[in-house]
Amino acid sequence: MIYSDKVMDHFQNPRNVGVLKDADGVGHVGNPVCGDMMTFYIKVKDNRIDNVKFQTFGCGAAIAVSSMVSEMAVGKTLDEAMKISNNDVAEELGGLPKNKHHCSNLGADALHRAIEDYREKISVKKEEAPDKMKGAKGKINCLYCDGPMEGMEGFCKKCDMEFEDCWECSQPIRKDSDKCPHCGATRVRV
Numbered sequence: 001m002i003y004s005d006k007v008m009d010h011f012q013n014p015r016n017v018g019v020l021k022d023a024d025g026v027g028h029v030g031n032p033v034c035g036d037m038m039t040f041y042i043k044v045k046d047n048r049i050d051n052v053k054f055q056t057f058g059c060g061a062a063i064a065v066s067s068m069v070s071e072m073a074v075g076k077t078l079d080e081a082m083k084i085s086n087n088d089v090a091e092e093l094g095g096l097p098k099n100k101h102h103c104s105n106l107g108a109d110a111l112h113r114a115i116e117d118y119r120e121k122i123s124v125k126k127e128e129a130p131d132k133m134k135g136a137k138g139k140i141n142c143l144y145c146d147g148p149m150e151g152m153e154g155f156c157k158k159c160d161m162e163f164e165d166c167w168e169c170s171q172p173i174r175k176d177s178d179k180c181p182h183c184g185a186t187r188v189r190v
Helices: 005-012 060-073 078-083 086-092 098-127
Strands: 025-032 035-047 048-057 163-164 172-174
Touching: 005 060, 025 098, 035 098, 048 060, 048 078, 048 098, 060 086, 060 098, 078 098, 086 098, 086 172
Parallel strands: none
Antiparallel strands: 025 035, 035 048, 163 172
């Protein structure tokens, strides 16, 4: 089996090996037929991949592919990194023997799964955000009818709902409410 000089360099001197303990996204892939296993860890800053680390158990081609994918991904936007294909990786490495092309699939797949993991985590965080009144571009929306609220007037013009700040978390709540929908605090009326 003949490997290119670039494959041998990335196999003998792999870049970005390791674990990011505070990774924003993690992607695991494996091929039970050949036994290759890859895990990619990414850090994201301003919608770009700021750092990548990987752990690979497998053949020399799998290690070289992981190293190359990690180099190709750093600095790219998430959308750009999602477009890295197995053909791109094999081409960057100067080609791979036909029986090792599956390794380039694994590398791209592991990166893509790390990005998907990051996007899922961000999606969940947005859903759990305490300030549910903030809509697009910081505009304030009513908690109950989702209608626009102009400024902090304390009421929604669309549904005529009046608001006040929660006595515990200071998030806006319906004025006649006895329980905060944000923090769950219960009002004690005297």
